[in-house]
Amino acid sequence: METIRYTLAPKIVHKTIKTVDISLAKLVIPEPQKFRAQIQGRKILRLWRRGKYLLLDLSGQLTLMIHFRMTGQLVYFPPSAPHPPYTHIVFTLNQGVLVYADLRQFGRLELLPSNKIEKHPILSKLGPEPLGIKREEFEALLKAKRVLKALLLDQNVIAGLGNIYVDEILFCAAIAPHRKACSLSRAEISRLFCCLQRILKEAILLGGSSVRNYVNGLGYKGKFQERHKVYHRRGQPCPRCGHAIVYTRLAGRGTYYCPQCQY
Numbered sequence: 001m002e003t004i005r006y007t008l009a010p011k012i013v014h015k016t017i018k019t020v021d022i023s024l025a026k027l028v029i030p031e032p033q034k035f036r037a038q039i040q041g042r043k044i045l046r047l048w049r050r051g052k053y054l055l056l057d058l059s060g061q062l063t064l065m066i067h068f069r070m071t072g073q074l075v076y077f078p079p080s081a082p083h084p085p086y087t088h089i090v091f092t093l094n095q096g097v098l099v100y101a102d103l104r105q106f107g108r109l110e111l112l113p114s115n116k117i118e119k120h121p122i123l124s125k126l127g128p129e130p131l132g133i134k135r136e137e138f139e140a141l142l143k144a145k146r147v148l149k150a151l152l153l154d155q156n157v158i159a160g161l162g163n164i165y166v167d168e169i170l171f172c173a174a175i176a177p178h179r180k181a182c183s184l185s186r187a188e189i190s191r192l193f194c195c196l197q198r199i200l201k202e203a204i205l206l207g208g209s210s211v212r213n214y215v216n217g218l219g220y221k222g223k224f225q226e227r228h229k230v231y232h233r234r235g236q237p238c239p240r241c242g243h244a245i246v247y248t249r250l251a252g253r254g255t256y257y258c259p260q261c262q263y
């Protein structure tokens with residue numbers, strides 16, 4: 001999501017939304033007619049992110065909050081470029097178009113008064129941003145008796161960590177995903193904290209992981225998937241010790257790890 005934000009920002013901030021075409025009503029809140037009436041003519045002032053949510057602050061104290069869920073894509077195109085498949089919403093800007101496409105249609109675009117954002121029922125519960133978190137704060141979060149993988153995936157504990165990144169972070173730290181968070185030693189917490197920062201920074205630098213249909217705000221795929229050490233590598237040799245990578249389900253999510261060097 002951070003990759004989408006930073007690729008999109010220079011293209012859309014300070015542009016004005018001239019018209020909006022909505023071909024799938026359920027994706028927008030409020031309903032299309034009101035959504036269109038409220039958003040047309042507004043200027044995009046700022047593009048920011050909280051957890052996995054992208055937020056566009058608009059002129060007139062309005063904010064557009066976008067939740068991509070499984071397959072949502074927000075891509076900027078120059079005028080007259082062809083739109084991607086499954087395009088449902090087209091924002092025509094004073095220069096170029098901003099397209100929302102969504103294969104599985106679970107995403108949502110919600111228009112809210114900017115002063116209600118802080119108190120939004122989802123956003124107000126989100127945990128701290130992983131790259132903004134302090135060491136002591138991180139250590140305190142890990143005192144819970146929960147399974148580590150489930151804890152790290154919980155957006156209300158740390159906001160914005162996806163399944164791929166949690167597997168890669170745990171591999172980097174050589175910690176098994178099914179450990180209880182509170183069982184970690186100080187040295188392990190230290191390793192985990194360093195790996196969290198390192199993996200996320202590397203992924204952002206490489207433009208994210210293109211699994212499923214992920215593309216950045218300009219429609220390009222990321223390159224972090226080429227660096228995956230365990231994710232989607234079931235049965236392949238561990239890059240650290242050579243043992244076969246194992247697949248299991250934890251916290252309802254597919255989980256990849258090395259049973260020999262992650263313990």
Ligand SMILES: [Zn+2]
Nearest residue numbers: 238241258261
């Ligand atoms: Zn290994």
